[in-house]
Amino acid sequence: MRQITYKIERFDGAKNFIQEYTFPHQPGKTILWGLITIKETIDPTLAFTAACRTAVCGACAVRVNGQALLACETPLDGILGRCGDTLTIGPIQNFQVIRDLVVNWEP
Numbered sequence: 001m002r003q004i005t006y007k008i009e010r011f012d013g014a015k016n017f018i019q020e021y022t023f024p025h026q027p028g029k030t031i032l033w034g035l036i037t038i039k040e041t042i043d044p045t046l047a048f049t050a051a052c053r054t055a056v057c058g059a060c061a062v063r064v065n066g067q068a069l070l071a072c073e074t075p076l077d078g079i080l081g082r083c084g085d086t087l088t089i090g091p092i093q094n095f096q097v098i099r100d101l102v103v104n105w106e107p
Helices: 031-041 076-083
Strands: 003-011 016-024 061-064 067-070 086-091 096-099 102-104
Touching (some): 003 031, 003 096, 016 031, 031 076
Parallel strands (some): 003 086
Antiparallel strands (some): 003 016, 061 067, 096 102
């Protein structure tokens, strides 16, 4: 079975670091599905936000290989086709990082 790797830019309140997670690919899933899979089956300490899961609220906004995307609406299949089996995921830019992929949305 095809394996995919998320290299996640993490922040624990004191230091930044990158942590890699590898898990089985499932066709038709989104980037958010991958984050949830990591949190539920590999590392419950991973922090990210998601709310509506319908691309309305923007809470799941992240950077994937440097590009700002909504994790809930971005299909893994399309981005893996362009970028290979490893994705670097970081918090959205221009906001204070609270923890991992969670940012302070206040201006």
